[in-house]
Amino acid sequence: MNFSENVKLAFRSVRSNLLRTILTLTIIAFGIMALVGILTAIDSAIYSLGSNLSSLGANTFFIEPSGDNGPRGNRGGKQSKRGAPITYKQAIAFKKNYHFPAKTAASLWCSSTATLKYRDIKTNPNFLIFGGDENYLTGKGYTLDYGRNFTAKETKEGGYKTIIGQEVANTLFNGKPENALNKVISAGNMKLRVIGVLKKRGSSMNESQDRRIIIPLQTAKEYFGSPTRNYGILVAVNDPTRIENAIANATMVMRKVRQLKSSEENDFSMEKSDGLISIIKENTVYFRWAAIGIGLITLLGAAIGLMNIMLVTVTERTKEIGVSKAIGATRKTIVIQFLTEAVIICQLGGIVGIILGVIIGNAVSFLMGGAFLFPWLWIFVAIITVTFVGLLSGMYPALKASRLDPIESLRYE
Numbered sequence: 001m002n003f004s005e006n007v008k009l010a011f012r013s014v015r016s017n018l019l020r021t022i023l024t025l026t027i028i029a030f031g032i033m034a035l036v037g038i039l040t041a042i043d044s045a046i047y048s049l050g051s052n053l054s055s056l057g058a059n060t061f062f063i064e065p066s067g068d069n070g071p072r073g074n075r076g077g078k079q080s081k082r083g084a085p086i087t088y089k090q091a092i093a094f095k096k097n098y099h100f101p102a103k104t105a106a107s108l109w110c111s112s113t114a115t116l117k118y119r120d121i122k123t124n125p126n127f128l129i130f131g132g133d134e135n136y137l138t139g140k141g142y143t144l145d146y147g148r149n150f151t152a153k154e155t156k157e158g159g160y161k162t163i164i165g166q167e168v169a170n171t172l173f174n175g176k177p178e179n180a181l182n183k184v185i186s187a188g189n190m191k192l193r194v195i196g197v198l199k200k201r202g203s204s205m206n207e208s209q210d211r212r213i214i215i216p217l218q219t220a221k222e223y224f225g226s227p228t229r230n231y232g233i234l235v236a237v238n239d240p241t242r243i244e245n246a247i248a249n250a251t252m253v254m255r256k257v258r259q260l261k262s263s264e265e266n267d268f269s270m271e272k273s274d275g276l277i278s279i280i281k282e283n284t285v286y287f288r289w290a291a292i293g294i295g296l297i298t299l300l301g302a303a304i305g306l307m308n309i310m311l312v313t314v315t316e317r318t319k320e321i322g323v324s325k326a327i328g329a330t331r332k333t334i335v336i337q338f339l340t341e342a343v344i345i346c347q348l349g350g351i352v353g354i355i356l357g358v359i360i361g362n363a364v365s366f367l368m369g370g371a372f373l374f375p376w377l378w379i380f381v382a383i384i385t386v387t388f389v390g391l392l393s394g395m396y397p398a399l400k401a402s403r404l405d406p407i408e409s410l411r412y413e
Helices: 003-016 018-054 088-097 136-140 152-157 166-172 217-224 240-257 273-283 285-316 318-326 331-367 376-402 406-410
Strands: 060-065 102-114 116-118 127-132 144-147 161-164 184-187 190-198 212-216 231-237 268-272
Touching (some): 088 102, 102 217, 116 166, 166 190, 184 212, 190 212, 285 318, 318 331
Antiparallel strands (some): 102 127
């Protein structure tokens, strides 16, 4: 009996025990769906975040207080001392004293619950306000669609001007961002004149890059600053090959700005944009293992159910097995026949699970602001897994069938 005949016989057996097969197939499909779905969502979110961070380039790094909340993990179980927030004075002092060939941007996160208004048109209260200097757009990888950037004078002296994201412009100006220039919009009790509109950037990790406005750093300090607020520092090095030298130089300058003694450890950290992606990947390892564990537990239940079905099938087809042996079928042929049937059931369940997993994983990713991702690696892993489950579940029933005595089998009723 060749392979194609084994496959035809396996499908005929599946159709003859359709209800039991569907139940087992469904359990397998749910296990694979959990495996592929969760891993797809994680990978898609990381890919989306990586795409947004890569727009900053490999030549950028952030300076922030040690122990600042962020995706850093536990550093191998070591807890770093939490540093005091970087003040406005320190951020400006660093920018003034850092003479490495690079652009230094200082910024302040102001609000994530802002309601913006133009005439009678209002946004939802979920827009973001950031304060930034003249280097902020360059450092963050933003480009302007219309208008201009802040000048150094506007950054230093403040002023009621703003640069808005695409979603802000489309919401307040009826999908015509070009009409936003020189218009005055409201953000709380601030009246701001629009001097620029950013190009569309998309979303990352459930945070839209287009649902925000940027105001001069000094203005942000006046309205949102306080002694406990932290000012961000971003450095974009002109030559990416010198980024390690740039970080070493920045460390010395920052120690002076923070007035640390030679015996004191740094109370701030330097984070490269590509380093953040690696840290996030490290922190998602546990989610990956959890997804694999959930999938394997479900598949274990499916394997037990499939083995039970195959044992019942062997009993029901005892006489058929006797006939096959009587006309010359070997033990090997019988084993291959039943293993083929078990693997096909698992593969059918795997296909259904992969389709559902890809759909659900990307749906979750879409809700989180991620991009569509087709997980070839996890699909390959799923196919190998269900094949192994089929072989494992079908081995004992197949061996039992191959050991049946042909004479006793022919007399079985």
